[in-house]
Amino acid sequence: MRGGAADRSGLIHAGDELKEVNGIPVDDKKPEEIIHMLAISQGAITFKVVPGIKEDTQIREPKVFLKALFDNDPKKDSSIPCKEAGLDFKKGSILQIMSQEDATWWQAKHEGDANPRAGLIPSKQFQERRFALRQPVTTLPVQRTMSRRSSDAPQRCTTESVSPDDVTVEFAEEFEEETAFTSGLAGFRRSFRLSRNRKTNKSMYESKKSEMYDMADVPTYEEVASYRRHSGAKHRLVVLVGPTGVGLNELKRKLLISDPQHYSVTIPHTSRPKKTHETEGVEYHFISKHLFEADIHNNKFIEFGEYKGNYYGTSLDSIRSVLSKNKVCLIDVQPHTLKHLRTAEFKPFIVFVKPPTIDRLRETRKNAKIVSSKDDKGSSKPFTEEDFQEMVNTAQMMESHYGHLFEKVIVNDDLSTAYSELQQALKRLETETQWVPVSWTHS
Numbered sequence: 001m002r003g004g005a006a007d008r009s010g011l012i013h014a015g016d017e018l019k020e021v022n023g024i025p026v027d028d029k030k031p032e033e034i035i036h037m038l039a040i041s042q043g044a045i046t047f048k049v050v051p052g053i054k055e056d057t058q059i060r061e062p063k064v065f066l067k068a069l070f071d072n073d074p075k076k077d078s079s080i081p082c083k084e085a086g087l088d089f090k091k092g093s094i095l096q097i098m099s100q101e102d103a104t105w106w107q108a109k110h111e112g113d114a115n116p117r118a119g120l121i122p123s124k125q126f127q128e129r130r131f132a133l134r135q136p137v138t139t140l141p142v143q144r145t146m147s148r149r150s151s152d153a154p155q156r157c158t159t160e161s162v163s164p165d166d167v168t169v170e171f172a173e174e175f176e177e178e179t180a181f182t183s184g185l186a187g188f189r190r191s192f193r194l195s196r197n198r199k200t201n202k203s204m205y206e207s208k209k210s211e212m213y214d215m216a217d218v219p220t221y222e223e224v225a226s227y228r229r230h231s232g233a234k235h236r237l238v239v240l241v242g243p244t245g246v247g248l249n250e251l252k253r254k255l256l257i258s259d260p261q262h263y264s265v266t267i268p269h270t271s272r273p274k275k276t277h278e279t280e281g282v283e284y285h286f287i288s289k290h291l292f293e294a295d296i297h298n299n300k301f302i303e304f305g306e307y308k309g310n311y312y313g314t315s316l317d318s319i320r321s322v323l324s325k326n327k328v329c330l331i332d333v334q335p336h337t338l339k340h341l342r343t344a345e346f347k348p349f350i351v352f353v354k355p356p357t358i359d360r361l362r363e364t365r366k367n368a369k370i371v372s373s374k375d376d377k378g379s380s381k382p383f384t385e386e387d388f389q390e391m392v393n394t395a396q397m398m399e400s401h402y403g404h405l406f407e408k409v410i411v412n413d414d415l416s417t418a419y420s421e422l423q424q425a426l427k428r429l430e431t432e433t434q435w436v437p438v439s440w441t442h443s
Ligand SMILES: Nc1ncnc2c1ncn2[C@@H]1O[C@H](COP(=O)(O)OP(=O)(O)OP(=O)(O)O)[C@@H](O)[C@H]1O
Pocket: 193, 194, 195, 242, 243, 244, 245, 246, 247, 248, 249, 250, 251, 364, 365, 368, 369, 370, 371, 412, 413, 414, 415, 416, 418
């Protein structure tokens, strides 16, 4: 093992031929017998070896760090050659790779670990292969969202594709207007309300077919490098993800109120006519349906939906506009959108907001209201048992399919605790070094 006693001694190498152990010839012995001799010997061990060809290229190779995208418990791994030599790690652990010589078992240690001894980890290829064998092709529950769009609508706007968390975007405009607050933060109330409620048959949403392929990916490792934002550089995009009603808007609202000069949200586009009290670029960017469709075609929207025959959407340029003002841009999206945002340009910091247990939801949300999916008005109503259950189930599904993309998980039990956890995480983001995909550090 890299960093183990033999490696550190510098005297014994892979490829050496072992002739004797403690003066006992081992030419005729099986490896298990030699291992047994080693296991029962005490104190210094003497080897007689015929040196093989020395390979020391590894030492000069640059350090490689990988972020683990799955949990690994060698004790439960029946294929590992030696459980004691295995490295235990969790999703999100940063591993320093010490050897990739073996196609099946790499050697690695936890980044920053003072112990130089490496442990065995499954190689990327091996992990992918055994995961594929373990997982029979799963048939995901088919959820169809009824679309009101006309047949000539842009192709990407289809709602016929299916996914485990088949989603709908519901633009609850009336509700947004009801909850309007001070004009300085006006952008906030115009954000999309994202409804992932399967009960609804009133909403329209583009659900990219590629979402199905997300599920086919086997999350193994991602090569990462350390990154620290230098002063004056654009902020990382802050992306909140979570089930409907979990409190994404509430958390965003609190951040905006806390420091409107520092935090901001995007201004959505719409193809609906401007109302008399509205101003272009304040509530929305008002564009024609024709232009909206052209922009959809040109992939200008990160998310878009249709409501009462009008399009609403969040454009990539609206994110760029906030970031170029040197502000922290807060957005909340459907999880399948994440992969489109994971670019060197946006360097998204993805926060998963998770509901607490159902008992705690009952206690904490007694007086809270959720946007109703049962009527067209988007009016708010108290949470029901069904809402709580759905919130918990959706959260589980999101975590199991997209958990490897979340850099921070916050349980929204007590609101002020969740908020201060978020605030602290965002502070650290601006001051501390983080591990990000290596490709983000090349640009
Ligand atoms: N920790 C909490 N304790 C009590 N009430 C909360 C908590 N977090 C949020 N709420 C309340 O729950 C309701 C729904 O919150 P919010 O609108 O922020 O959810 P959301 O995730 O944005 O939902 P949607 O996706 O439907 O827009 C609001 O009334 C909010 O005040």
